[in-house]
Amino acid sequence: xxxxxxxxxxxxxxxxxxxxxxxxxxxxxxxxxxxxxxxxxxxxxxxxxxxxxxxxxxxxxxxxxxxxxxxxxxxxxxxxxxxxxxxxxxxxxxxxxxxxxxxxxxxxxxxxxxxxxxxxxxxxxxxxxxxxxxxxxxxxxxxxxxxxxxxxxxxxxxxxxxxxxxxxxxxxxxxxxxxxxxxxxxxxxxxxxxxxxxxxxxxxxxxxxxxxxxxxxxxxxxxxxxxxxxxxxxxxxxxxxxxxxxxxxxxxxxxxxxxxxxxxxxxxxxxxxxxxxxxxxxxxxxxxxxxxxxxxxxxxxxxxxxxxxxxxxxxxxxxxxxxxxxxxxxxxxxxxx
Amino acid sequence: xxxxxxxxxxxxxxxxxxxxxxxxxxxxxxxxxxxxxxxxxxxxxxxxxxxxxxxxxxxxxxxxxxxxxxxxxxxxxxxxxxxxxxxxxxxxxxxxxxxxxxxxxxxxxxxxxxxxxxxxxxxxxxxxxxxxxxxxxxxxxxxxxxxxxxxxxxxxxxxxxxxxxxxxxxxxx
Numbered sequence: 001x002x003x004x005x006x007x008x009x010x011x012x013x014x015x016x017x018x019x020x021x022x023x024x025x026x027x028x029x030x031x032x033x034x035x036x037x038x039x040x041x042x043x044x045x046x047x048x049x050x051x052x053x054x055x056x057x058x059x060x061x062x063x064x065x066x067x068x069x070x071x072x073x074x075x076x077x078x079x080x081x082x083x084x085x086x087x088x089x090x091x092x093x094x095x096x097x098x099x100x101x102x103x104x105x106x107x108x109x110x111x112x113x114x115x116x117x118x119x120x121x122x123x124x125x126x127x128x129x130x131x132x133x134x135x136x137x138x139x140x141x142x143x144x145x146x147x148x149x150x151x152x153x154x155x156x157x158x159x160x161x162x163x164x165x166x167x168x169x170x171x172x173x174x175x176x177x178x179x180x181x182x183x184x185x186x187x188x189x190x191x192x193x194x195x196x197x198x199x200x201x202x203x204x205x206x207x208x209x210x211x212x213x214x215x216x217x218x219x220x221x222x223x224x225x226x227x228x229x230x231x232x233x234x235x236x237x238x239x240x241x242x243x244x245x246x247x248x249x250x251x252x253x254x255x256x257x258x259x260x261x262x263x264x265x266x267x268x269x270x271x272x273x274x275x276x277x278x279x280x281x282x283x284x285x286x287x288x289x290x291x292x293x294x295x296x297x298x299x300x301x302x303x304x305x306x307x308x309x310x311x312x313x314x315x316x317x318x319x320x321x322x323x324x325x326x327x328x329x330x331x332x333x334x335x336x337x
Numbered sequence: 338x339x340x341x342x343x344x345x346x347x348x349x350x351x352x353x354x355x356x357x358x359x360x361x362x363x364x365x366x367x368x369x370x371x372x373x374x375x376x377x378x379x380x381x382x383x384x385x386x387x388x389x390x391x392x393x394x395x396x397x398x399x400x401x402x403x404x405x406x407x408x409x410x411x412x413x414x415x416x417x418x419x420x421x422x423x424x425x426x427x428x429x430x431x432x433x434x435x436x437x438x439x440x441x442x443x444x445x446x447x448x449x450x451x452x453x454x455x456x457x458x459x460x461x462x463x464x465x466x467x468x469x470x471x472x473x474x475x476x477x478x479x480x481x482x483x484x485x486x487x488x489x490x491x492x493x494x495x496x497x498x499x500x501x502x503x504x505x506x507x508x509x510x
Contacts, residue, residue, distance in 0.1 A: 151434040
């Protein structure tokens with residue numbers, strides 16, 4: 001069998017988010033624009049003017065200073081949330097140079113600190129997030145209660161305020177419908193799994209996110225270890241299912257993978273949905289060692305670059321749906337050439 | 338079934354989200370789904386799982402079960418942000434940190450249900466943690482001082498008094 005058994009292939013990214021609030025200041029939705037700006041200044045000061053060696057890597061972006069497309073593109077890149085855009089007059093984000101750290105200011109909470117690492121590196125992501133958390137705390141007094149822990153706008157986040165998640169590529173489990181069992185199991189252990197589009201068996205691009213749901217009563221380490229354990233089980237299931245599928249239908253699967261690559265390489269019109277579905281098949285081909293001459297990094301970049309707003313930014317102008325489908329096909333062709 | 342968005346075409350795209358064991362369903366026609374997916378659901382939005390909608394749905398269930406409306410005298414509002422518990426029921430969001438104290442009795446069972454727990458065991462902020470520790474130390478010393486005075490150990494009491502003063506001055510900083 002020529003399966004590569006590399007967890008990093010199935011796990012696209014690992015992400016940790018910490019929710020924090022400043023003591024003595026009402027939560028963002030209660031703040032006027034002026035008060036919200038003070039929060040932005042305070043949080044920015046804690047990072048940008050800290051004496052930490054990494055301070056110079058960060059920059060502050062006030063959302064009201066961006067064009068609408070730029071704001072949406074940041075959502076597509078997972079740097080900020082849609083909720084932050086909805087209140088963009090009050091919102092800001094601090095990004096590092098690599099854009100794997102984003103600190104959202106005045107989203108649902110004053111501070112939403114997020115670290116994203118490629119691959120299966122959830123512990124590393126937490127360690128870095130926790131260090132940044134300490135750095136902010138040098139200048140900011142957090143809202144904290146000895147019983148409820150870090151206090152957050154929504155009670156679903158109190159305690160550790162942590163949301164740890166991994167993004168997984170699960171085409172075989174999706175194809176066989178076994179993903180539905182995983183949906184049920186994951187919920188029972190205090191986590192959630194979400195597809196993107198349609199029901200479990202029909203998630204667009206076969207990409208799912210698993211994250212902890214419980215934030216109070218467990219330590220950060222316990223939460224992360226639980227997520228790692230569950231993720232490993234799912235990866236295991238996915239690999240077994242791939243092997244089983246391939247044993248039964250190796251030619252059909254190979255055919256499907258190469259056809260998908262052909263469409264991506266030569267088509268002139270591609271909708272987001274079709275594009276993501278084909279990219280999933282090509283990704284599977286790479287992960288199974290069938291396609292060897294395409295770097296999976298290219299696919300990761302495409303995942304963001306074919307999204308509507310990012311695509312328009314790349315093209316440098318606003319496009320309607322039909323134009324977007326044409327430009328999308330062009331971007332994919334040029335990337336895979 | 339008709340599309341929930343346009344109410345005109347047949348719904349043939351069915352979206353199900355399961356959050357905290359609560360199922361949400363959305364039935365759309367292809368056209369509306371396509372419009373939605375262009376800007377919304379095709380992004381795995383890492384943040385959407387804390388969408389207030391889902392939490393509110395869960396909350397509604399709680400309130401029905403616990404019959405909160407009868408329990409809470411209406412005019413109670415948070416002294417800091419002036420939010421009422423009714424506002425929380427509507428939005429699913431607390432107004433400020435003090436709301437957790439003001440509505441402690443109401444929010445505790447909700448937190449217990451969401452997390453299965455009401456005691457934080459994770460990270461403690463260094464700064465706040467430090468203050469908590471000093472406060473606890475002061476309480477302990479005061480108790481020792483009371484006992485020392487009771488036993489007429491005045492030399493020991495004087496020492497304890499100085500220690501307490503020193504710690505209290507740290508709190509004032």
